[in-house]
Amino acid sequence: MKLVGEKGVQRILMITALSAISSLLLIALFIFSEGLPFIFKYGAGNFLLANEWDPNTGHFGIFPMIMSSVWVTLGAMVVGAPLGIAGAIFLSEYASPIIMKIVKPTIELLAAIPSVVYGFIGVMVLAPVIRNNLGGPGLSLLAGCIILGIMILPTVISISIDSILAVPRSYREGSLALGATTWQTTHMVTIKAARSGIVASIILGLGRAIGETMAVIMVAGNSVNIPNSALDSVRTLTANIALEMSYATGMHREALFATGVILFIIIMILNSIASVAIRNRNAKK
Amino acid sequence: MRINPKYTQWGAVTILTSATIFTILILVFIIFFILEKGLPVLGLSFLTENPQEMGKAGGIFPTLIGTIILPVFALLIATPLGISTSVYLAEYTKETRITKVIRFGTDCLAGIPSIIFGLFGYIFFVITLGFGWSILSGGLTLAVMVLPTIIRTSEEAIRAVPNSYRKVSFSLGASRWQTVKKVVLPNALPGIVTGIMLSIGRSIGETAAVIFTAGSSLRIPSSVFDSTRTMAVHFYILAREGISSENAYGTAATLIIAVLFVNLLAYYTMHRFIAKRS
């Protein structure tokens, strides 16, 4: 401190604060410079909206992958969000503190289990169950949704619990004192007050689901296919990159980077929507 | 139509309870599935021996080293950067256009899929800067990946420190930096540690970005320019390529136990720290 002085400290901190944004720019620069020329060369419309992906014959349409990513992500939300939020409400409002003390760290521990482990369990346990009971190849959209849904549970539960617990006690006591049942209090007072945290947990889960690569490659089957049913095999945008990168050369490689560009743009749009939503909510307060 | 609140109460609690039990069962099943198949393989020799035939036989010693060294390297870079960024955002500026841009950038960085970090790390660190597949490339890539987590959790923790502490510190003639160092950071420490733990967990579990940047060599690294393989990558290769499912489960079980151990250690040290202060 003595060496650099107050102003110096401030300057150093400001420079470090630019690290995150400059990393982002650097990543964008590299991904875009590798992928963007391809999009111009091939045509954005052809690239985004065509159904045919066959690099050997020069067809690079990623529409099936976009649709698959959307379906997998939505499906994961349908599986993970209700379970996660219900679990968070139960643990923070109805369960005894001792159960909470044991269960919450366990759930947070699960967030640290590598995604490949989830993927492997999907292959070994879930896919055969789907194949034998519902038909299809087993490695499918459904398997992807379930595995991703389970993977986002820790994120959804732990952030939702934090935001529910942050609701002041007095709100709840006020409601209970007016004769409301605990459930009425929960859904009319507590959940409303904790809403922004719960929404944040879902958005974070959404981000994790759309970006997940390894687990999806393992369980979703990877066919380039617009799914007709939950039992069809699908390939997401992330899977497309990771699957084919190792053997891709020339146009093919550029097309994969272009897939990365699209993924990058989708994430940026999602984030913008999320930050606008959060700002609006704050403004209302 | 109005249903008696008693029934809705009963219905809601039943649904919540069963959803929670279901969730916990799934999660417990995953842990037990891995431990049941993995623990029989696990033993001192499994941890301390070198793998043979790409991991088909032998132990996982080099991957243990990789799993420790890569996250440590990443955190050594990301922690100071992340904390100082959050200090800058929370203590040194008002909400301006710059802080908004920084915050938006941080959020976007957090949302980027790991495969993109992998691609970026591969072209930038491995190829352009010529670091090759190495601990250096992998560690830097992971550092960029976990940076937003550390920034966000630290910023939350710093903002949660009561403003009155800062006021008192200033009133006693402290400069801003002295206040940050002596009052703000010590009180934000538990939250900051949580962020670091989350980051360690994420970097231990990462595969896509690590394979592209740190490679997958099974040799014990002798410098930061050497390639290494983490347990997660080892597990992925063993399980995916069908090299040895016993050793794959053993590796996964080791990973889970290691993560558990690190978490417990963090909880313990933090509680001691808090107990000492209050």
Added chain:
Amino acid sequence: MNIKFKIENLSVYFGKEQFLNSVNLEVEANKILGIIGPSGSGKSTLLGALNRMNELEPYCRTEGTILMDGVDINSSTYNVINLRKKVGIVFAMPVPLPMSIYENVVYGVRLSGVNDKKRLDELVEKSLSEAFLWNEVKDRLNLSGLRISGGQQQRLCLARVLAMEPEAILLDEPSSGLDPISTSKIEDALNQLKEKYTIVLVTNNTKQAARISDNTAYFLLGDMIEVGSTKQIFTAPLKKETDDYITGRFG
């Protein structure tokens, strides 16, 4: 008469709102100046101007001059950190820092670079004694400052200021949250301390001002209405507003 602070045309704004309207006031050295007035009258803002704590709030603007021993402490060239070391403040709610009693007392001193153990020990004993707290805590100096009673915490906050050996002490309703016994202990301490320090005491409790202050000023809506000796203000106020306030017809 020795003047410590000479405040001239002091106006303070937060954003567009004005909290003090061109205040003129003199503060005598080694006396207690009591400042009374209803809430929102600008009392605390005045204290905040005297050691420039107001600056920590965003969008705060301070105009006018404040001469301390003839030097304008409100000028941008005056070192604000040195100012705060010379002019200490005790806030309304006791806020011990989350560290031991000992470390709380020496916090400010350590910041100035004093680390000699013997010197620090002396300072702790001296300041805690001056704050009438030494006998209660001398055996448990390593206890967390958060673990003692509210009254003790407030005296700890006073001791923390005294350890800096300041020239003036500002107190912002120091006994608003305390029981009568703790309050009287703090008042006893202040009565002795005025021999060494200049004290400005903001209080909501007019009786407290009547009990211990030498001079009293009455503030209303950002204006300084009247200042004079405590006896004169409470027995023969010149302004009707002052009379209304101290007799309880208003405020």
Added chain:
Amino acid sequence: MFKRVFILGMLLLAGIYMTGCGRGKTSITLAGSTAFQPFAEKLAEQFMTKNPNVNVTVQGGGSAVGIQSASSGAAQIGMADLVTLPEEAKGLTSTVVAKDGIAIVVSPKNKVNNLTTDQVRDIFNGKIVNWKEVGGDDVPITVVSREAGSGTRSSFEQILTNITLKKDALIQDSNGTIRETVANDANSVGYLSHGLINEKIKAIKIDDVECTSEMIIA
């Protein structure tokens, strides 16, 4: 068994001979083809016991990574399993180190033991969708293939000629994962490098020709 062979090429950067005999420990990195990785690991081990002052590191990544990293210098030796080398590989020295065959594999539970080349083509084209059409049980066929760009896949497609892989074929990105997927699903069929066949899967005779090492070399 397809008698056609494909090549495991090894790309050498010319400079390696110059740097290989310096003082102290020298390190050599091999990168690329996952099909060749197991053999490279073994070769590396043997090489290092003979030359203790050389460090050999083997990386996977795929043929494209192999060629790219040899060109950029990230690796001294790139490994590729391709029939023909792409444009990028110009300027690199290539050496053929091994030949391999491609086997059609199914689960051992599958009754089918023999297929004609045409049947294989129709299965992968999507014209034959049920095992009963080729003499097996009445269950749908799950086709498993490598990803576009894979050396094994392009060789497979060159050998079969006129094939457009059916849309809903499962895609896996290595020989090992093809093997695991086929082993786990009794209805599936895939193709992989002959060297990786093990007891979990069954190689099918093609036009009554069995898959053996002798056949590949012939």
